Amino acid sequence: MIVAGIDLGTNTTRLLVADVEGEAVHELHRETRITRLGEGVDTRRRLLPVPVARARNALADYGRTAASLGAERVLLVATSAVRDAENGEALLGEIEWSYGFETRLLSGREEAELTRRGVGATRPGTLIVDVGGGSTELILEDVWHSLDIGSVRFTERFLHSDPPGRGELDACTTATRDALPSLDPLAAIGVAGTATTLAALDLGLGAYDRERVDGHRLTLAGARRQLERLAALPLAERRCLPALEPERAPVIVAGAIIVVETLVRYGLDALVVSERDLLDGIVLAAGELPARPEGAAPPGAYTCC
Numbered sequence: 435m436i437v438a439g440i441d442l443g444t445n446t447t448r449l450l451v452a453d454v455e456g457e458a459v460h461e462l463h464r465e466t467r468i469t470r471l472g473e474g475v476d477t478r479r480r481l482l483p484v485p486v487a488r489a490r491n492a493l494a495d496y497g498r499t500a501a502s503l504g505a506e507r508v509l510l511v512a513t514s515a516v517r518d519a520e521n522g523e524a525l526l527g528e529i530e531w532s533y534g535f536e537t538r539l540l541s542g543r544e545e546a547e548l549t550r551r552g553v554g555a556t557r558p559g560t561l562i563v564d565v566g567g568g569s570t571e572l573i574l575e576d577v578w579h580s581l582d583i584g585s586v587r588f589t590e591r592f593l594h595s596d597p598p599g600r601g602e603l604d605a606c607t608t609a610t611r612d613a614l615p616s617l618d619p620l621a622a623i624g625v626a627g628t629a630t631t632l633a634a635l636d637l638g639l640g641a642y643d644r645e646r647v648d649g650h651r652l653t654l655a656g657a658r659r660q661l662e663r664l665a666a667l668p669l670a671e672r673r674c675l676p677a678l679e680p681e682r683a684p685v686i687v688a689g690a691i692i693v694v695e696t697l698v699r700y701g702l703d704a705l706v707v708s709e710r711d712l713l714d715g716i717v718l719a720a721g722e723l724p725a726r727p728e729g730a731a732p733p734g735a736y737t738c739c
Contacts, residue, residue: 436462437723438500439716440493440510440535444472444567445586445685446627447489449496450713451503454721457554459714462503466627467492468681472515472568476587481519490532497533509720510535511712513545514568514584536723542580545712546573549625552715553708559620563705564712565628565692567685572696574617583613585628585689593688596669603665606688610695622702624652625711627682628689633707634677635660642677648709654697656704661690 435455441448447469453460469488471481493510500508510529516522516539526537540548549564550573556562562573567586572579592598592606624633633650634642636657664672665687672683697705 435506435721436504437717437720438496438503438505438508439713439720440496440508441713441716442471442489442493442510442512442516442529444475444513444515444569444584445470445682446567447471447492447496448713449499450717451500451505452717454717457551457718459710459717463499464713465496465499466679468679470567470586470681472518472586474590475515475518475568476590479518479520481515481521481525486525490529493529493533493535497535506725507720507723508533508535509716509723510537511545511548511716511719512537512539513712514566514582514587517541518568536720542569542571543578545569546571546578546580548715548719549573549712550715551718552712553623553625553710554714556623557621561617561619561622561700561702563622563624563629563693563696564626565624565689565696566626570692570696572615572617574619577617579615579617581613581615583610583692585685585692588688588692589685597667598665598687603687603691606691607695610692611699614696614699617700619700619702622697622700622705624693624705624707625709627679628686628693629705629707630709631678631682631686632657632660632690632693635663635675637677639677642679644709647707650707651704652693652707653704654694654702657690657694657697661687661694664690 438451449465451463473485564571568584673680
């Protein structure tokens with residue numbers, strides 16, 4: 435069955451159209467846009483009109499792409515920013531009404547479970563680290579933690595100078611350390627945009643290459659080198675780095691701090707980067723959706739912003 439999954443995240447809005455057979459995902463099309471839906475949510479607890487407009491523009495295009503590729507089901511999941519916003523559920527109602535997508539607002543546990551499913555089988559003792567814009571998911575076998583630390587949230591909270599000052603970096607580092615729970619992993623897998631971007635930078639790629647990034651062993655020393663490099667550059671220069679999406683540049687320093695401190699906290703000398711993540715789990719879940727009855731309308735219209 436051809437299905438589409440959409441990850442409506444705090445920093446990015448992502449699409450995967452795939453032919454799903456059992457637990458196998460055969461990719462047809464993948465796309466990422468940085469929409470910063472969670473901009474301002476950490477302080478205002480509301481989704482703001484401009485970020486919502488950016489996300490809706492992406493969703494309109496994604497709907498057309500999914501239809502053109504023959505997707506029979508489209509499942510959109512929302513995570514940290516929508517969980518935290520007072521008008522988050524209203525936005526999902528608007529999305530169902532406007533685009534006909536099935537939507538789910540994931541709890542932290544559900545997000546962790548779908549991420550683990552998307553990554554696939556791992557060796558015992560392997561920690562999955564998913565640094566998002568608003569939250570970070572840590573999954574160690576049957577133990578999961580959804581932490582309110584993320585690249586967008588901590589950039590807005592701590593990193594205000596350009597480039598960030600030593601005191602700002604130290605405050606972000608301390609907050610990350612204080613949030614990390616006690617775990618005892620033997621190894622780690624890093625997923626999502628922060629980890630994959632750090633891997634591309636560590637590899638010295640001239641342009642982002644999914645095949646080379648997938649499976650790359652990002653050492654603690656390598657992650658620290660990239661953090662030091664990124665934190666020293668003004669935003670305008672970070673935007674020009676090869677293999678770094680320009681719109682990710684404003685929040686990559688906070689994301690890198692979270693990756694480095696996670697490795698330090700758990701005594702790990704590296705993590706292996708995976709291109710399989712929550713989005714793959716979403717398309718697997720989309721393949722299990724029942725068909726919507728012919729002629730059935732989505733839920734009633736809502737106004738979120």
